[in-house]
Amino acid sequence: MQRIAFQLTLREGAEAAYDASHRAVWPEMLELLTRAGIREYSIFRRDRLLVLYMHVEDFEKSWSIVESDPVNTRWQAAMAPYFEPAAGLLAGERFRMMREVFYLA
Amino acid sequence: MQRIAFQLTLREGAEAAYDASHRAVWPEMLELLTRAGIREYSIFRRDRLLVLYMHVEDFEKSWSIVESDPVNTRWQAAMAPYFEPAAGLLAGERFRMMREVFYLA
Numbered sequence: 001m002q003r004i005a006f007q008l009t010l011r012e013g014a015e016a017a018y019d020a021s022h023r024a025v026w027p028e029m030l031e032l033l034t035r036a037g038i039r040e041y042s043i044f045r046r047d048r049l050l051v052l053y054m055h056v057e058d059f060e061k062s063w064s065i066v067e068s069d070p071v072n073t074r075w076q077a078a079m080a081p082y083f084e085p086a087a088g089l090l091a092g093e094r095f096r097m098m099r100e101v102f103y104l105a
Numbered sequence: 106m107q108r109i110a111f112q113l114t115l116r117e118g119a120e121a122a123y124d125a126s127h128r129a130v131w132p133e134m135l136e137l138l139t140r141a142g143i144r145e146y147s148i149f150r151r152d153r154l155l156v157l158y159m160h161v162e163d164f165e166k167s168w169s170i171v172e173s174d175p176v177n178t179r180w181q182a183a184m185a186p187y188f189e190p191a192a193g194l195l196a197g198e199r200f201r202m203m204r205e206v207f208y209l210a
Binding site: 003005007018019022023025030033034038039040041042043044045046049050051053096097098099100101102103104105 | 108110112123124127128130135138139143144145146147148149150151154155156158201202203204205206207208209210
């Protein structure tokens, strides 16, 4: 099992709308995340910085399942106005991945 | 059980030394964290930003146990050169806490 964390950045002023959307994530989107093997999925926010944390067996595989589903296409279209354009990505990165430098069970 | 996340910032150039320290955390420090009730504790880093994630029954109580122990005093003294001075804290905050805006088990 992998512990994954990555960052996203909200546009200025989008904080409240983003939070409200995430208090009411569509049931079909929750079902898709679960079907894709995503567990213990938390989104933490401070100001405009989001950190997404999750457990997966295989992040690339899970995220491919999510991204190829039309439910996610609709969800991302609804969320897109809230995000800053991705910046600071390394070659081949989908997201600004964080590296786990310490773990204690 | 609480899921907690907060941010710390490293000084420029301290990244490699910080990572190396966290590949070799003192056994007595690990024992203290466990005794304080901290579980599933991960530290994620990208560039100079650290995000600390953990499970605790009561964060204030656990952190008080950690902070009152001389092992932690020695550990923090060893780590202090790596950190930027805390900035952007709200009144009463020890750390730049992040708020969980979404969770899916």
